[in-house]
Amino acid sequence: MATRQYRPSRLRRFVLPAVTALFLGYFAYHAFHGEYGIAGRALLESRASQLNGELIRLAEERDHLELRVRLLRGPAIDQDLADERAREALNVVHPYELVVLRPRVEPRM
Numbered sequence: 001m002a003t004r005q006y007r008p009s010r011l012r013r014f015v016l017p018a019v020t021a022l023f024l025g026y027f028a029y030h031a032f033h034g035e036y037g038i039a040g041r042a043l044l045e046s047r048a049s050q051l052n053g054e055l056i057r058l059a060e061e062r063d064h065l066e067l068r069v070r071l072l073r074g075p076a077i078d079q080d081l082a083d084e085r086a087r088e089a090l091n092v093v094h095p096y097e098l099v100v101l102r103p104r105v106e107p108r109m
Contacts, residue, residue: 068081072085
């Protein structure tokens with residue numbers, strides 16, 4: 001039976017540290033540049049503040065609409081608001097009123 005004798009290579013002891021350094025480098029890169037990394041967090045926070053602003057605007061709009069609905073319900077209906085809604089629904093005006101037509105703006109998607 002023949003055995004082979006060889007001299008240990010000096011590069012062999014650097015393989016495990018090199019592979020470990022590559023893994024650490026990979027995770028460090030993605031910890032900073034990844035979607036949920038440090039740079040990605042700034043994008044998420046800016047998007048969150050933008051959405052919070054939109055939420056506040058929509059809450060104000062909802063409060064305004066709830067107020068208008070409250071004025072049309074109940075035992076005492078607001079006569080001015082009822083008149084406004086009836087004119088809008090029936091598309092009629094008094095002969096002495098001035099009508100200003102505005103073009104309807106379609107929302108962009």
